[in-house]
Amino acid sequence: FFFQTDVEICLIDGSCKSPVGSFWNGNNTIYVLQKAQHHEKSDPEEDSNPGDALDASELVPKEGAGPVALPVTRARQLNSLYAMVQNPNMTHLKIRQLVALPPLWIRCDGSDPQHTYWLGAEPLKAGPKITGISLYTVTCNGPTADKTCFANLEELKTEHKMRHHSSTVMTKGFAQYELLRTLSAEDTIGGSESNIYVDMTWNTVDKILETPPLTSAATLNIMLASGDPGSPVYRVYRELQFLLALAEGLKTGVTEWPEPLESESAVELVQEFLTDLKRKMAGYFTSGNGNETEKIKSDTAAVDSSMTSIFGERDLDFAEQLWCKMRSKCVSSYQEVVECLTLIIKSLARGDIQPWIHQGSSSLLSKLVQQSYHGKIETVSLSGIAPIQMLLEVGLDKMKKDYVNFFTGKLSNSRSCLLFQDYFISTSVDLQEQVHRVQKLHHMLEIMVSSTVFLHLKHENLYLLTQICMKYYKENPLNEKHVFQLPIRPALVKNFYQDGHPEIWKVDISSGHGQKEVKTTWQVSTNPPFEHMTSNSAGLFLDSTVKGNHEEIMYFITLAQCSQVHFV
Numbered sequence: 357f358f359f360q361t362d363v364e365i366c367l368i369d370g371s372c373k374s375p376v377g378s379f380w381n382g383n384n385t386i387y388v389l390q391k392a393q394h395h396e397k398s399d400p401e402e403d404s405n406p407g408d409a410l411d412a413s414e415l416v417p418k419e420g421a422g423p424v425a426l427p428v429t430r431a432r433q434l435n436s437l438y439a440m441v442q443n444p445n446m447t448h449l450k451i452r453q454l455v456a457l458p459p460l461w462i463r464c465d466g467s468d469p470q471h472t473y474w475l476g477a478e479p480l481k482a483g484p485k486i487t488g489i490s491l492y493t494v495t496c497n498g499p500t501a502d503k504t505c506f507a508n509l510e511e512l513k514t515e516h517k518m519r520h521h522s523s524t525v526m527t528k529g530f531a532q533y534e535l536l537r538t539l540s541a542e543d544t545i546g547g548s549e550s551n552i553y554v555d556m557t558w559n560t561v562d563k564i565l566e567t568p569p570l571t572s573a574a575t576l577n578i579m580l581a582s583g584d585p586g587s588p589v590y591r592v593y594r595e596l597q598f599l600l601a602l603a604e605g606l607k608t609g610v611t612e613w614p615e616p617l618e619s620e621s622a623v624e625l626v627q628e629f630l631t632d633l634k635r636k637m638a639g640y641f642t643s644g645n646g647n648e649t650e651k652i653k654s655d656t657a658a659v660d661s662s663m664t665s666i667f668g669e670r671d672l673d674f675a676e677q678l679w680c681k682m683r684s685k686c687v688s689s690y691q692e693v694v695e696c697l698t699l700i701i702k703s704l705a706r707g708d709i710q711p712w713i714h715q716g717s718s719s720l721l722s723k724l725v726q727q728s729y730h731g732k733i734e735t736v737s738l739s740g741i742a743p744i745q746m747l748l749e750v751g752l753d754k755m756k757k758d759y760v761n762f763f764t765g766k767l768s769n770s771r772s773c774l775l776f777q778d779y780f781i782s783t784s785v786d787l788q789e790q791v792h793r794v795q796k797l798h799h800m801l802e803i804m805v806s807s808t809v810f811l812h813l814k815h816e817n818l819y820l821l822t823q824i825c826m827k828y829y830k831e832n833p834l835n836e837k838h839v840f841q842l843p844i845r846p847a848l849v850k851n852f853y854q855d856g857h858p859e860i861w862k863v864d865i866s867s868g869h870g871q872k873e874v875k876t877t878w879q880v881s882t883n884p885p886f887e888h889m890t891s892n893s894a895g896l897f898l899d900s901t902v903k904g905n906h907e908e909i910m911y912f913i914t915l916a917q918c919s920q921v922h923f924v
């Protein structure tokens with residue numbers, strides 16, 4: 357909704373992240389005022405009239421560029437207008453029925469000497485009656501590495517007491533530390549990031565920038581994007597990409613084949629594999645030969661010994677070994693897939709081989725192997741999309757078993773195991789949905805492995821984290837930008853933060869109770885604390901500065917204060 361052509365009003369409800377949530381935790385629904393950004397072919401004079409009543413159904417955020425702030429003088433004028441229409445003593449306005457509006461927050465451009473970036477107002481109520489209003493001012497300076505610019509905690513507390521005529525105050529601390537941040541090489545243009553950080557809160561703050569005590573409440577926040585080459589499960593990720601390429605080919609009819617990595621073709625490798633199996637059946641190898649029972653670790657573990665402790669060992673059946681051989685040699689065309697499958701089906705039909713298959717395998721190739729035990733297999737057409745589907749089914753079966761092998765160690769609860777089996781490895785849905793669920797499993801795997809390898813989380817923490825991920829992914833589509841939250845004991849990550857610099861450090865000084873509660877917030881942060889600061893001052897902010905032989909962190913300094921006016 358446009359107000360007087362220069363102001364855009366947005367209604368932010370509980371389903372959206374509040375832009376003022378870091379320093380205000382009041383009503384879920386708020387009005388946010390910012391500078392109007394008119395779109396082409398739209399005339400705000402035609403769409404709205406300054407005298408029109410505000411219809412909440414019309415107040416929706418606009419799509420497009422980031423928000424733009426209003427001049428501070430304009431913001432103060434709007435804040436005053438809001439306060440006037442909420443004041444029951446303003447009878448000359450002839451408001452028929454006074455209704456308490458949602459709180460108002462106005463984005464400011466920081467052009468005043470105090471560098472004000474937010475102004476806010478919130479009605480105070482006694483039942484349906486409006487009895488006063490809380491007014492908020494949020495300023496921000498920096499970035500700076502000069503700690504002499506930092507506030508003194510005792511001075512902040514004294515100023516709060518004088519402003520609000522309080523005899524006692526309470527303090528509450530908050531700190532956020534970054535534990536891990538990586539950029540996926542697969543998606544550097546898109547800026548796909550992995551980020552693990554810990555939020556800590558505690559009561560009774562003694563000094564500015566104090567290290568959180570071990571009695572703090574701590575929450576681990578995990579946002580991981582797949583595809584980081586430094587990840588211990590990167591090879592599993594590459595295997596998944598091949599599976600996804602097959603699934604996309606099945607859906608669209610066009611498969612993007614990878615470039616062959618070696619001179620030996622997948623067809624030659626499969627032929628050698630079948631010949632070995634035939635020789636074993638003919639008795640060329642004795643039972644004491646170590647090659648007779650080919651006990652292979654999961655494909656990734658066989659290549660990377662660091663994976664052994666993650667996946668452990670398991671026996672791969674005939675179909676899974678074929679998948680590994682065809683994938684490792686990068687089967688690079690549709691014709692190669694057809695030739696490989698033709699060789700296999702002919703060997704089964706002639707009885708040259710009777711390989712071992714996992715019980716419960718659901719792929720067509722596994723069924724053909726089982727039929728070969730009885731001396732006859734059904735005729736299979738290897739035209740159209742059938743070969744791609746056959747290979748996809750084999751890979752899907754194999755990767756599901758890999759993930760099951762990992763997660764069953766984390767799911768000691770039988771009910772959780774049933775949920776895992778009923779949803780994540782179910783074969784009652786179509787192939788595309790099965791692939792989508794395997795993608796969810798891989799994202800969960802990335803989270804668990806990173807938490808194990810980098811954070812050294814214990815079994816009880818990993819079990820709870822697995823539950824949290826499973827619950828989310830049973831109800832939601834794949835979302836690698838989702839932040840998974842895990843409550844932990846600070847002692848588990850103390851080595852990461854006790855000697856480090858916080859990304860955010862904040863102290864809340866409060867007094868009073870209920871609607872009479874008033875709060876002063878002082879905060880430092882390595883990043884601009886408000887979205888409209890970056891849009892107004894793009895490129896001006898730095899993360900750190902070098903002083904002498906060491907790097908000093910640069911912080912933005914934010915101060916949020918409030919005052920209350922009671923209507924008489």
